[in-house]
Every structure is written in C-alpha cells, then in structure tokens.
Amino acid sequence: MALTAARGEEAVQGTGAGGRRWAAVSARALDAAGITDPGLRAAYEECRKLHAAHGKTYYLATLLLPPAKRPYVWALYGFARYADEFVDSLDRPDPQALLDWGAAFLDGLSSASTSAPDPHPVSRAMTHTMRRWLIPRAHVEAFLESMRMDITITGYPTYADLEKYMYGSASVIGLQMLPILEPVAPEAAARARALGEAFQMSNFLRDVGEDLQRGRIYMPQEDLDTFGVTREILGRGVVTPSVRELLRFEIERTRALYTFAEPGIDMLHPTSRDCVRTAFTLYRGILDAVEDAGYQVLTERVSVPLSRRLAVALPAARHARAVRRKQERWVRVA
DSSP states (O other): OOOOHHHHHHHHHTOHHHHHHHHHHHHHHHHHTTOOOHHHHHHHHHHHHHHHHHOHHHHHHHTTSOGGGHHHHHHHHHHHHHHHHHHHOSSOOOHHHHHHHHHHHHHHHHSOTTSOOOSSHHHHHHHHHHHHHTOOHHHHHHHHHHHHHHHHOOOOSSHHHHHHHHIIIIIHHHHHHHHHHOBSSTTHHHHHHHHHHHHHHHHHHHTHHHHHHTTOOOSOHHHHHHHTOOHHHHHTTOOOHHHHHHHHHHHHHHHHHHHHHGGGGGGBOHHHHHHHHHHHHHHHHHHHHHHHTTTOOSSOOOOOOHHHHHHHHHHHHHHHHHHHHHHHHHHHHO
C-alpha cells in the first residue's frame, strides 16, 4: 500500500491505474466476505463506487479493516449517500423520490429473507448487510426520518433540536457500524454515537456555504443569536468577527465530542481500531482546516489535503496489517 499522492488520488477517485487496482482489491474483499452471488457482488460494488467518489476520507479509513468487513461498510455508506442525495443535490433535488425509495426499502426489509431480492443495488446491499450483522431496523427508520426532515426544516432553534436531527443523520450510522467493528465493551455504543455526531458537526462546519445554498443552517439559532449572527450576515460570504466567534464556539463544542468519543476506539476489536482511529484523526482535522482557512467556509469548501490523508492512512495501514497477522496467528494456535 505504498502509494504516491497521485496514485492515492486515483485510488480514492476510483479511476486510472489506481482505480483498476482497487477494483481488484474490492473483488478480493467480496471473496473474503463470502459474497459470491453475481448480482449481490454488483450491488456491493455500486456502493463501493459511491463511497470512493463521495467519502474519500472515510473510504481510505475503510481500507484498514479486514477485507471481509469492508463490503459491509461500503453498503452502509452507499445507502446513506444515496438517500442524502435526494435532498442535498444542488442541481436536482427530488424529495418525493426519497419518500418513495425509503418506503420501498422498509417494505422490502419487512419481507421474508427468502423472497426475491430488492432490484435496487444499494437497497439490496444494505438489506444483506443488515441481515448479516443483525442491524436493527429502527436505526434505518431514524436515519430516513432525519432525511425527511431536510425536506421541510431549514434551521434548528436549539442544540438539543439539532441533536435530534443528528441522532438519525449521524449517531445511528455509528451504531450501525458497531456490530461490524465488534465492540469488546458495552460502553462503546455511547462513544460510537458521539463519534457519529462529531463527524456530522465537522461536516456541517465545513459545508456552511453549501448548506446556505440549500436554504439550511445546521448551527442552532440560539448560538447565532448569542453571537449576533443572522442568515443575512452569513449570506454575504464575509467572515466578520462575530461569524468567526460563532464558528470558533462550534468547533470547540465539536472537539469536546471527539474527546468523549476517543476512548471508544480501544473498546473495539483490535482489527477495527486503526480504521476508526484514522477516520477520527482525519475528520477531526477538518476543524483544523477550517481554522487554517481563517474560518472562510461561507464561500469556500475546505478539506484535509490528500498528502495529510495519506500521511495518516499509510502508517496506519501497515500497523493494521500487522495486527491482522497477529490475530490470524492467535486463531491458528487456538
């Protein structure tokens, strides 16, 4: 996994020689997971492509998991991304399609496992993942409910109100991941919820300008009022002192979430820790990137540079392989 920056970008994008290489890696992951049905393999590959194209940081982190677990994370990400696009697309939002697709998925989930597979590839991979890891239906219902909130709700009066939204949009994603990551302590669930919320808040702070284009603000109105910031002020695209103080406050709140969530990494199976720690480090790095950009998230979209992503992911990948080999030796001895 010794990648140059250019090859790393190909891997993340899923194009070029790097993309072909990672397509082969994905095929081996499907083999390792015992997924042999051609239609199901194609469904998981569709989710992988969504993940590689839209979740570059998360995708890199996923590569640190044992190959047999990676397809299931692709399915979780692909499902969330596909649903999100119905309401977040700047060009062609289609809220009614979200309602129809979500209802069809839940109906299919209720059917017997021996019934005909869902023809939609993302839905099919997600259904298979949920049944394989016994992921509760309630998590998906909560997620779809938050996606429906985006159709009509453009702001949240208090942080408690925003937390209700984030439970479905982010916290349950952490809870869906948890069985795949194999926790070794019951307290891991609370940490996973917090980490999902921290990831979501990081994205909110990075995407303030984009969300304004959709007519939404994911910072509580009570916080805007405290710092004397209005939608109109944000819409001007100028980082005033009051806007800077508001963003600084939200960043510190989000860092507190990361602090609470971090001990949960060691509550996971050893072969899951490098993946989650890499995602933790890089998503938390978004907050640093916002600060480094002078808090200009109103007209620009900041990101963690690819060089930084690779600098974190590549050493972690070497460590993850060593951990997997050690675990395999223990299994053989046992």
